[in-house]
Amino acid sequence: MWTGSDCPDEEALLSHVFSLLTPGKGLLVLDGPKWFQHRKLLTPAFHSDVLKPYLDLFVESTKDMLNKWDKKIQKDKCVNIFPDVGHMALDSLMKCIFGRSSNSQTQSDIIYYDAIRELTLLMQQRLAAFQYHSDFYFWFTLHGWKFLQACKVAHDYTDKVIRARKAALKEEEEREKIQGKKRLDFLDILLGPGDESNTKLSDADLRAEVDTFMFEGHDTTTSGISWFLYCMALYPEHQQLCCEEVQDILGNRDTIQWEDLGKMTYLTMCIKESFRLYPPVPQVYRQLSKPVTFMDGKSLPEGSLVSLHIYALHRNPAVWDKPEVFDPQRFSPENSSTRHPYAFIPFSARPRNCIGQQFAMTEMKAVIAICLLHFEFSLEPSRPAIKRLQLVLGSKNGIYLNLKKLT
Numbered sequence: 301m302w303t304g305s306d307c308p309d310e311e312a313l314l315s316h317v318f319s320l321l322t323p324g325k326g327l328l329v330l331d332g333p334k335w336f337q338h339r340k341l342l343t344p345a346f347h348s349d350v351l352k353p354y355l356d357l358f359v360e361s362t363k364d365m366l367n368k369w370d371k372k373i374q375k376d377k378c379v380n381i382f383p384d385v386g387h388m389a390l391d392s393l394m395k396c397i398f399g400r401s402s403n404s405q406t407q408s409d410i411i412y413y414d415a416i417r418e419l420t421l422l423m424q425q426r427l428a429a430f431q432y433h434s435d436f437y438f439w440f441t442l443h444g445w446k447f448l449q450a451c452k453v454a455h456d457y458t459d460k461v462i463r464a465r466k467a468a469l470k471e472e473e474e475r476e477k478i479q480g481k482k483r484l485d486f487l488d489i490l491l492g493p494g495d496e497s498n499t500k501l502s503d504a505d506l507r508a509e510v511d512t513f514m515f516e517g518h519d520t521t522t523s524g525i526s527w528f529l530y531c532m533a534l535y536p537e538h539q540q541l542c543c544e545e546v547q548d549i550l551g552n553r554d555t556i557q558w559e560d561l562g563k564m565t566y567l568t569m570c571i572k573e574s575f576r577l578y579p580p581v582p583q584v585y586r587q588l589s590k591p592v593t594f595m596d597g598k599s600l601p602e603g604s605l606v607s608l609h610i611y612a613l614h615r616n617p618a619v620w621d622k623p624e625v626f627d628p629q630r631f632s633p634e635n636s637s638t639r640h641p642y643a644f645i646p647f648s649a650r651p652r653n654c655i656g657q658q659f660a661m662t663e664m665k666a667v668i669a670i671c672l673l674h675f676e677f678s679l680e681p682s683r684p685a686i687k688r689l690q691l692v693l694g695s696k697n698g699i700y701l702n703l704k705k706l707t
């Protein structure tokens with residue numbers, strides 16, 4: 301964790317990146333009354349009644365990915381799972397919260413996905429290279445040019461999504477379908493009449509929210525699912541137990557019902573343990589709006605930029621016994637109840653916690669259950685186990701696993 305008002309301008313850089321991505325501000329970087337208004341407006345889009353019908357869509361997109369793997373392993377059993385999981389996560393996000401009806405992903409989904417990967421990589425490289433911190437210098441470099449190109453691709457894609465939904469809303473039939481819905485989905489809410497005080501989002505705010513949810517909604521679950529499968533390959537004994545649990549719950553079914561999710565107790569413990577070791581959001585940033593004094597009497601002034609390192613917190617030996625060991629029993633009800641609630645915060649905590657937490661957990665359980673029913677995952681001996689957290693793992697190094705189809 302680093303703190304201080306004179307720390308390198310990392311926070312400023314990050315918010316700058318977000319402001320480049322969006323002329324308005326999305327939930328993640330908003331603050332004050334506007335953040336509260338957006339959060340209140342969008343919270344109902346993540347109610348469990350809205351999430352329930354998404355289960356079939358998660359399963360559908362997962363099966364498309366498994367078909368892809370089926371073909372790939374005919375040639376080589378070692379597959380880089382990361383981009384395939386990423387395409388699947390974007391595909392299900394498009395169908396769930398952006399209401400796309402088509403069954404398969406389009407070429408522009410793939411182009412968008414690649415642009416986001418490139419932006420993430422370029423952002424990491426910019427943070428790491430001191431000379432790139434200056435805007436003036438950065439925009440005249442090849443990196444800066446590539447960054448702007450990738451931003452344009454991402455914006456064109458989100459604009460297309462908004463235009464398509466606005467056009468659909470002009471159709472009488474579509475309007476009636478939305479009015480008849482028990483619960484509105486994310487885009488219905490964004491394009492609808494606003495909250496009870498009829499405060500409607502401006503076009504810039506609307507685009508910022510679509511950008512934010514498009515990015516947050518697939519990038520995080522991609523990491524979560526990929527790292528989980530990596531953990532299963534590293535620890536086959538836990539893979540076996542998860543697989544048996546899923547088989548017991550689903551029997552001969554290849555579909556998942558809402559009630560099944562609550563029964564996946566061992567799988568959930570393993571997901572939490574993989575979140576502990578490989579948190580998809582490894583650190584969060586805050587700027588202090590007032591001075592803070594800690595228990596030891598030390599204090600930080602107003603305006604300090606604070607980075608809370610979730611990755612380090614989750615491996616703190618003062619809290620976690622043998623922190624490097626994968627042990628799902630840490631998350632048994634008995635063990636969880638003895639720990640401080642903020643010792644484990646993959647979705648952050650308090651009012652600024654993740655709004656998509658339940659969406660993410662529903663997606664992860666459904667996708668992982670179907671994957672484990674159909675494939676066994678193991679490490680490729682020629683590729684050493686990944687030892688270090690790699691923030692831009694997908695685009696840079698990938699996660700290569702051996703896949704074996706289960707009959």
Ligand code: HEM
Binds near residue numbers: 647
């Ligand atoms: C495994 C999956 C996920 C993890 C680990 C995760 C983690 C987090 C964390 C740590 C934060 C706090 C960030 C900060 O304070 O700077 C956050 C915020 C947020 N997340 Fe997630 N997230 C996940 C999935 C999702 C999904 C699926 C969505 C949307 C569909 C989403 C949307 C958001 C938004 C909009 C915020 C900002 C909330 C606010 O400030 O009010 N996340 N997430």
